[in-house]
């Protein structure tokens with residue numbers, strides 16, 4: 624049995640950062656849809672901001688990035704000085720910010736990128752536990768105390784996407800199978816037209832036993848739009864990062880690239 628006292632600070636805040644080449648791949652999927660207002664719900668030291676800079680994100684775009692840790696938020700903020708697009712780094716709990724906006728009021732984004740924190744529900748402070756539960760309830764999703772912090776992050780991110788918006792996230796591979804993520808899988812199927820999971824053979828994050836996958840989803844433009852199904856793309860190595868992202872998605876869904 625694991626006890627909180629034995630866990631590292633990195634593990635308790637879910638602080639495993641995304642390699643830049645992977646972040647750029649995800650950012651390209653959102654860029655290709657012409658996104659101008661992008662959300663990064665837990666930006667750490669800002670690798671996704673760097674990624675957008677390196678793929679020459681449009682000048683009139685804005686990336687709103689949340690980070691709970693003061694020092695990491697400051698690192699992200701300090702990156703932005705030379706970017707051609709605007710950034711807005713907010714040092715606060717993303718879920719608490721998102722909760723009052725889930726009913727359709729307030730900001731909506733046309734793209735979401737990120738790698739949300741992997742923190743067991745029982746390791747979250749009580750206030751965060753309550754907020755996580757309220758996110759499930761606000762979206763009509765079944766809640767369980769077996770959940771993990773990344774699940775309400777993805778739920779809230781999908782809810783904050785505009786119709787037709789794209790989400791690209793690095794997530795624990797348990798997304799595919801664990802029982803506690805069932806309500807997220809159902810929510811994805813209800814809300815999204817395209818859902819693709821890129822499933823690597825290797826473990827990308829040193830120091831974790833948990834494998835990671837890439838989730839790419841495109842929200843329906845209207846509720847009656849048909850879902851194109853779920854595409855699963857197993858990959859070996861990192862050569863897929865050089866592929867055209869839209870082709871990857873089409874290949875996984877067994878459709879033609881548009």
Ligand SMILES: C[S@@+](CC[C@H](N)C(=O)[O-])C[C@H]1O[C@@H](n2cnc3c(N)ncnc32)[C@H](O)[C@@H]1O
Nearest residue numbers: 638639640641665666667690691716717738740
């Ligand atoms: C897995 S790391 C990913 C960081 C960055 N997105 C990346 O891909 O490298 C998750 C980040 O979430 C932050 N975090 C944890 N709880 C949070 C919360 N409630 N709101 C916002 N950020 C949070 C952690 O401090 C950590 O930096």
